[in-house]
Amino acid sequence: MCGIxxxxxxxKSSNVGEELQHMLQxxxxxxxDSTGYALYANNDGQNFILRxxxxxxxxxxxxxxxxDESVYNERKKIVDKKLSELGAxxxxxxxxxxxxxxxxxxxxxxxxxxxxxVESIPSVExxxxxxxxxxxxxxxxxxxxxxxxxxxxxxxxHGIGHARMATESGVDIKSAHPFWGYPFADVSVVHNGxxxxxxxxxxxxxNKGMRFMSECDSELIAVFLAEKMRNGxxxxxGMKESLTGLDGVFxxxxxxxxxxxxxxxxxxxxxxxxxxxxxxxAMGSEEIAIRSIxxxxxxxxxxxxxxxxxxxx
Amino acid sequence: xxxxxxxxxxxxxxxxxxxxxxxxxxxxxxxxxxxxxxNFFYWGTFDxxxxxxxxxxxxxxDCKQANGKIDELMSQxxxxxxxxxxxxxxxxxxxxxxxxxxxxxGSLGYFGVGSIDGPIVRVNGxxxxxxxxxxxxxxxxxxxxxxxxxxxxxxxxxLICKGSVGARTGIDQKGGTIIIGGxxxxxxxxxxxxxxxxxxxxxxxxxxxSMYDGTIYVGGKIGSFGSDAVESPMTKDDIDWLKRKLKxxxxxxxxDVSKMTKVVAGKKLWxxxxxxxxxxxxxx
Numbered sequence: 245m246c247g248i249x250x251x252x253x254x255x256k257s258s259n260v261g262e263e264l265q266h267m268l269q270x271x272x273x274x275x276x277d278s279t280g281y282a283l284y285a286n287n288d289g290q291n292f293i294l295r296x297x298x299x300x301x302x303x304x305x306x307x308x309x310x311x312d313e314s315v316y317n318e319r320k321k322i323v324d325k326k327l328s329e330l331g332a333x334x335x336x337x338x339x340x341x342x343x344x345x346x347x348x349x350x351x352x353x354x355x356x357x358x359x360x361x362v363e364s365i366p367s368v369e370x371x372x373x374x375x376x377x378x379x380x381x382x383x384x385x386x387x388x389x390x391x392x393x394x395x396x397x398x399x400x401x402h403g404i405g406h407a408r409m410a411t412e413s414g415v416d417i418k419s420a421h422p423f424w425g426y427p428f429a430d431v432s433v434v435h436n437g438x439x440x441x442x443x444x445x446x447x448x449x450x451n452k453g454m455r456f457m458s459e460c461d462s463e464l465i466a467v468f469l470a471e472k473m474r475n476g477x478x479x480x481x482g483m484k485e486s487l488t489g490l491d492g493v494f495x496x497x498x499x500x501x502x503x504x505x506x507x508x509x510x511x512x513x514x515x516x517x518x519x520x521x522x523x524x525x526a527m528g529s530e531e532i533a534i535r536s537i538x539x540x541x542x543x544x545x546x547x548x549x550x551x552x553x554x555x556x557x
Numbered sequence: 558x559x560x561x562x563x564x565x566x567x568x569x570x571x572x573x574x575x576x577x578x579x580x581x582x583x584x585x586x587x588x589x590x591x592x593x594x595x596n597f598f599y600w601g602t603f604d605x606x607x608x609x610x611x612x613x614x615x616x617x618x619d620c621k622q623a624n625g626k627i628d629e630l631m632s633q634x635x636x637x638x639x640x641x642x643x644x645x646x647x648x649x650x651x652x653x654x655x656x657x658x659x660x661x662x663g664s665l666g667y668f669g670v671g672s673i674d675g676p677i678v679r680v681n682g683x684x685x686x687x688x689x690x691x692x693x694x695x696x697x698x699x700x701x702x703x704x705x706x707x708x709x710x711x712x713x714x715x716l717i718c719k720g721s722v723g724a725r726t727g728i729d730q731k732g733g734t735i736i737i738g739g740x741x742x743x744x745x746x747x748x749x750x751x752x753x754x755x756x757x758x759x760x761x762x763x764x765x766x767s768m769y770d771g772t773i774y775v776g777g778k779i780g781s782f783g784s785d786a787v788e789s790p791m792t793k794d795d796i797d798w799l800k801r802k803l804k805x806x807x808x809x810x811x812x813d814v815s816k817m818t819k820v821v822a823g824k825k826l827w828x829x830x831x832x833x834x835x836x837x838x839x840x841x
Contacts, residue, residue: 510762512705512724512743515686531645531666531685539644541663544683545702546723549743549761 246409246436247271248421249528250497251537252402252504252555256523257286261390261398266536267528268386268405274529275407277303278420279389280381282432282499284557285400287376291335291348292429295371296362298323299343301383303415307459311367313342320345322365330358340393341382344371344417356427360455369418369457374430376400376501381420401557402504404497406434418458423466426455428473430501435462436529437494437514445489465496483507483552497527505554512549519544525555601628602655605636615649616642623649631657645685650678667704670697673714686723689716692733698806705742708735711752717806724761727754730771738808743780746773746820755799755817757809765820773820774799776812787823795819 249267251260260283268279287293298319300308327334327349336348351358359370372379378400380393386407390396406421413419425431439445439461446456446464454467468489472482479498483505493513498505506527508516518527519534519542526534531544547553611630615623623640627650630638637658643649647666650659650673657676661669664682674693679700686704689697692711698719705723708716713733721739725747732752743761746754749768759777766783773786774795782788799814 510743515704517685517704530647531664531683532647535645535664541682543701544664545721546704546742548740549724 245274246421247274247407247529247533248405248434248436248495248497249407249526249533250402250404250434250499250504250506251524251526252499252557254523254525254555254557257399257401259396259398260284260400260403261395263537264403264405265386265390265396267526267533268407270532270536271407271529272385275409276385277410277415278381278383278408278417279386280406280408280421280434281379281389281395281403282372282405282422282434283378283380283395283398283400283403284376284430284499284501285378285398289375291350292373292375293378294332294347294349294373295344295379296323296347297344297369297371297417299367300416300418301341301343303383303410305410305414306416306419307414308416308418316343319365319368323362323368326362326365330361332358340380344382346378355429359427363455363457370424370426372424372432373427374501377424377430377432377499379422379424379432381406381417381422383415383417383420401502402499404432404434404499404504406436412438412461413459419460421460421462423460423463425466425470425473425498428470431466431470431473431498433462433466433469433496433498435465435494435496437462437492437496437509439464439490439492439494441491461492462496465490465494465498469498479503479505480552480554483554487550487552495529502557503554505552506547507552508547508549510550512546516547517544518547520555599654601652603628603631604634605631605655605657606634607636607656607658609635610637610639611635612639612641614641615646616644620646620648624651627653627659631655643682647685650676664701673697683720684718689714692716702739707737708733711735713752715802715806717808719808721758726756727752727773730754734802736802736806736808740777744783746771746786747783749773749822755802757812765822768822770822774814774817775820776809776814776817779818779820782820785822785824786820789819789821791815791817791819 299316302310333350338346382389421434422432442461469482494509495514495516515529517531639660641662643661643663645666648668650670652672653676654674659678661680666685669684669688670678671690675695678697681700683701684703687706690709692714695714698717702720703718703722707722707726710729711733712731715734717736719738722741724742725744726741727735728747730749730752735754737756740758741756741760744763745760746765749771752771754773757776760775762780763783765786803809
């Protein structure tokens with residue numbers, strides 16, 4: 245079933261890493277396989293944050309395999325060489341796990357060409373690129389992933405997250421949410437539900453040059469929205485088009501550098517509880533996610549069928 | 558009610574709500590044997606005193622522990638229990654089968670007060686999906702909003718939400734009354750089979766989709782009618798019933814019920830009219 249959570253502080257920053265960890269941990273029973281965060285952090289905005297993986301963390305049903313760390317190290321060297329060839333200057337690099345890295349890079353050319361080139365290296369996947377987006381996903385519950393990547397200290401304005409119960413594809417990082425809105429910087433998506441026209445849409449979008457990294461149906465939402473935005477649609481317009489373009493049941497969140505949005509399918513088949521005040525919007529698959537950061541009595545509601553909402557920071 | 562000690566066996570059974578009639582055709586009814594009257598016991602029920610009141614803080618309890626505490630308090634005769642700090646927890650107050658005043662000072666998560674038979678419940682907050690699912694009897698009042706599947710498959714009782722509700726309110730409803738003070742989402746009354754739904758505000762698309770029977774009253778706009786749902790003229794009986802029901806529910810005090818839209822099933826179930834009343838339940 246999966247659990248999703250999101251929050252946005254309006255006009256101020258907060259400890260979004262810790263807040264989202266609490267919200268996702270409260271939803272652990274909806275998805276114990278993997279947890280993902282897309283945090284919009286208070287970075288200086290000068291450089292791109294590139295998060296990528298050179299291998300997998302593999303669980304049940306995955307089509308990938310775990311490999312030796314020496315293999316990952318060799319791949320990392322190939323990535324470094326490729327970045328240099330592309331003209332990207334690495335300002336700072338961090339090894340987060342044997343298979344995943346966070347780089348700060350200076351780069352001013354086309355991100356799509358850049359991504360295609362980096363991902364042409366076998367088993368290398370860019371998890372996200374952005375000036376404020378920090379996209380982290382791995383196997384385990386919210387606390388495990390947060391501790392592994394040191395997320396509870398991340399300060400920022402907003403974030404979305406996902407606790408995954410694997411149903412449509414195996415347990416691994418490539419199928420975990422959030423999905424980056426390739427090739428757009430700072431765009432991420434999480435989804436609860438099931439899309440039934442995944443393959444039809446995927447074939448059409450691949451023919452238009454869009455890229456899919458997993459067999460997870462939820463990735464379609466990120467690609468669908470990215471394709472609409474590439475053709476000039478605003479985020480909200482793309483989300484409204486998704487209500488008819490995507491078939492199945494869904495509630496999804498999408499976040500950009502300065503906004504957070506939600507969309508619910510026309511049958512309202514997937515849950516969402518929403519809290520909205522002047523300085524904070526918090527939402528999740530269940531009210532207990534919101535209660536984990538707002539224990540006082542508050543007014544919440546369920547958005548209706550076919551509803552799309554977008555909030556700015 | 559007849560005197561159970563002196564009544565004839567048949568009268569005795571009927572007085573206890575059972576019957577001995579013989580039905581033809583398929584039926585799901587099970588019959589009470591009057592010879593076993595002395596052994597009749599409604600498991601999980603307690604004699605309580607409404608004047609005996611207590612508070613229960615469930616902040617640090619999970620739902621199983623909290624429900625166990627409620628049972629324990631009822632077994633001690635407490636008839637009015639105030640639950641503090643429910644904080645959106647799931648499945649609180651479920652399976653209560655006796656009279657009880659149960660008050661929640663806060664909001665409930667999913668499946669709150671499900672499968673109840675008799676208690677009077679007030680939630681001074683919001684409820685999540687499937688509140689009061691399978692309720693048999695009693696009264697539940699929600700002061701704020703409710704999630705989807707509000708009153709799913711209820712058999713009886715009154716279920717009132719003073720705010721707005723999500724999708725599929727009264728799905729598979731088999732009896733009782735659901736009253737909504739605000740708006741309701743899509744597929745309200747989906748596969749409804751008995752009972753009444755009253756919505757003072759607007760309602761979403763596919764109202765009463767695939768309904769077999771029952772009545773839906775809408776005060777505001779209707780997104781669209783579902784398959785099998787049709788509008789029907791309001792009668793004086795409808796208006797009288799609505800006025801009485803809203804007054805008892807303490808909701809919509811000045812609402813003009815005569816302008817409401819009445820929605821009923823436009824198709825009859827196959828062979829439905831040929832069945833005995835008791836057999837109709839088996840048919841659906």
